[in-house]
Amino acid sequence: MQDLLYFSQQLINGLTIGSTYALIAIGYTMVYGIIGMINFAHGEIYMIGAYTALIAITGLAALGIAWLPLILIVALLCAMIVSSSMGWAVERVAYRPVRGRHRLIPLISAIGMSIFLQNYVHLAQGSRNIGFPALIDGGFNFGSGDGFQMSLSYMQITIFITTLICMTALSLFISRSRTGRACRAVSQDLGMANLLGIDTNRIISATFVIGAALAAVAGLLLGMYYGSVDPLFGFIAGLKAFTAAVLGGIGSIPGAMLGGLILGVAESMTSGYLSGEYKDVISFSLLILILLFKPTGLLGKPEVEKI
Amino acid sequence: MRTSVKKLVTAVSTSVALMGAGHAAAEIQIGIAGPMTGPVAQYGDMQFSGARMAIEQINANGGVMGEELVAVEYDDVCDPKQAVTVANSLVNDGVRFVIGHLCSSSTQPASDIYEDEGILMVTPASTSPEITERGYELVFRTIGLDSMQGPVAANYIASQSPERVAIVHDKQQYGEGIATAVRDTLKDAGVEIAMFEGITAGDKDFSSLVTKLKQADVDYVYYGGYHPELGLILRQADSAGLDARFMGPEGVGNKDINTIAGEAAEGLLVTLPPAFDQKAENQALVKAFQDKGEDPSGPFVLTSYTAVQLVAEGIEAADSTDPFDVAAALREGTFQTPIGTVEYDKAGDMKSFEFVVYEWHSDGSKTPVN
Known part of the structure; x- marks a missing residue:
């Protein structure tokens, strides 16, 4: 019983x-x-989302607003708006001018943008860890009073539910809406979609905006869950999310979700049963193994050579 | 046109060179190398504040051998790679005395360069024993060693007769070093160590670690490392309902841990150098800091002040600005400083340095416990 609770x-x-x-990997x-x-x-967009949410929360607190749902909604909206504009701007400034050139x-350009944004936040917000207020406290406890108690905090529940909502909304958007259909068309064949009258520039911008908005959601959630933000934390989270995307099959949205979950569970099981020191070793070994046996990732489709 | 540009360039560079030369004759450069930015910049603030004050006061009293001290400041971000770059630029700039670095992992690689290039280094904060274990002639510190700090912490924990203790560290030179010292002392005292584990510095998710600590049912957790990670561990442990007392070295003892951990920082135990700013003989100095709007209570402010003072007194005692002569003078002399009487052994360590156990509070204040 004890072991089951621990597991x-x-x-x-x-x-x-x-x-x-998974939320970040979508981007x-x-x-x-x-x-x-x-x-x-993209990792930096996520970090900026977290900072924006923190600034919004601090601002609301300074105005004396203490109603939690309002704080969360305003923080979320601010973060999503700022991150989305950032995502849009990054695409316009750094990627559109070089699109269609050599892949490198x-x-x-992307790496340069990442370094620029990191240093921008360093300058604008300082390089120290800033504490993030724990807005959602408490949780459920399971297990007898004496032994190991399993706890499921409201914060964790919030993270699950929000992620679920975001993922469902995104899937519906991609499969049902007009823009979603256009997204799928562009991803199949950009040139052909263009010929058929789809404004591909607009679709590409929309992709960046959606990815950035989801990253902002993750920024707010993780900021509250962990408790601090610093200008470098987007880099590490971005690396992990990128791994998750590759693990699940880059280009596949369900793959990103699956990859994120697998990576998260692999990390926590490694530090739970082996040692925290091996956390990254195991998760990246997993990545290498999957890529060795299934180079397209778990749910990725093999790329068809377009003639 | 071309020749006139050439002439201009020559003229400018000559005058710059002359200015540089004029500078060097009347001044002694003191390099201050530490983190001005980065996750542990608050310790850098303490270091720079203390060293600047000492330089200011020494200059106000007529300088050293009639020459003025000039601070040259470098930012190493507490990054070993950056520290090497900083050390090289110090060499290039012709600086011969360095106050720094702060993090042991930066001090170690930088000191190799200083020793090779004949630069005297006094670190006001690096506590890793390895720094002075290599028989270097020009390496000194104005702080104790992990091998002194670890046992103080371990003895305190042992005196509380806990059933099980967990030790966590950040796998860096400082954190792992001190964690090992604590583990060894606890083992000798017969305390059961349930866990000895590393985490990754810069990580934010410690939920698995906290779960593991809960499962191991420990009474005390000793953390070797810095405050950004411990702050998060405290906070995540608090929300997961882990009932254990945490303890850490001086690397966790600053007010920033409160902004991260909030209420969860209440009751944290920290080993720190004694509060030099509380000593009666330092009150004039404390007032000088307060007049400048600076806080002298940080653990590294007065150690940095002392480091500059020692360099200055070493130069006077040796009657030379040759770093080797100054080093010899420091080893021979006995110096009265704000951190007490300083005498050096052959390795460059102070013959005695005391650490005290404090209880940290959620408002950022601290009270001694023994």
Whole structure:
């Protein structure tokens, strides 16, 4: 019983962190699916989302507003708006001018953008860790009073539910809406979609905006869950999310979700049963193994050579 | 046109060179190398504040051998790679005395360069024993060693007769070093160590670690490392309902841990150098800091002040600005400083340095416990 509770606790920890990896991974995978480039600045967009949410929360607190749902909604909206505009601007400034050139050029442009945004936040917000207020406290406890108690916090529940809502909304959007259909068309064949009258520039911008908005959601959630933000944390989270996207099959949206969850659970199980020191070793070994046996990732489709 | 540009360039560079030369003759440059930015910049603030004050006061009293001290400041971000770059630019700039670095992992690689290039280094904060274990001639510190700090912490924990203790560290030179010292002392005292584990510095998710600590049912958790990670561990442990007392070295003892951990920082135990700013003989100095609007209570402010003072007194005692002569003078002399009487052994460590256990509060204040 004790062991089962412990296992469930580690599973919950892993799924929580995994769902936020998935939210960030969507941004990588959508952009890759449509224009075949890796947007390395995506982790920074997520970090900026977290900072914006923090600024909004602090601002509301200064105004004396203490009603939690209002704070969360305003923070979320601010973060999504700022991150989305950032995502849009990054695409306009750094990627559109070099689109269609050699693959390496947008990649380097993306790395440059990532370094620029990181340093911009360093300058604007200082390089220290800033504490993030824990707005959602408390939770459920399971298990007898004496032994190991499993806890499921309201924060973790919030993360699951929000991720679920975002993912469902995104899937519906992609499969049902007009823009979603256009997205799928562009990802299949950009040139053909263009010929058929789809404004591909607009669709590509929309992809960046959607990815950035989801990253902002993850920024707010993780900021509250962990408790602090610093200008570098987008980089590490971005790396993990990118791994999750590759693991699940880059370009595939369900793949990003699956990859995120697997990575999160693998990390928490490793630190739970082996040692925290091996956390990254195991998760990246997993990545290498999957890529060795299934180079397109778990749910990725083999790329068909277009003639 | 071309020749006139050439002439201009020559003229400018000559005058710059002359200015540089004029500078060097009347001044002694003191390099201050530490983190001005980065996750542990608050410790850098303490270091720079203390060293600047010392330089200011020494200059106000007529300088050293009639020459003025000039601070040259470098930012190493507490990054070993950056520290090497900083050390090289110090060499290039012709600086011969360095106050720094702060993080042991930066001090170690930088000190290799200083020793090779004949630059005297006094670190006001690096506590890793390895720094002075290599028989270097020009390496000194104005702080104790992990091998002194670890046992103080371990003895305190042992005195509380806990059933099980967990030790966590950040896998860096400082954190792992001190965690190992604590573990060894606890083992000798017969305390059961349920866990000895590393985390990754810069990580934010410690939920698995906290779950593991809960499962291990420990009474005390010793953390070797810095405050950004411990702050998060405290907070996540608090929300997961982990009932254990945390303890850490001086690297966690600053007010920033409160902004991260909030209420969860209440009751944290920290080993720190004694509160030098509380000593009666330092009150004039404390007032000088307060007049400048600076806070002298940080653990590294007065150690940095002392480091500058020692360099200055070493130069006077040796009657030379040659770093090797100054080093010899420092080893021979006995110095009265704000952190007490300083005498050096052959390795460059102070012969005695005391650490005290404090209880940290959620408002950022601290009270001694023994």
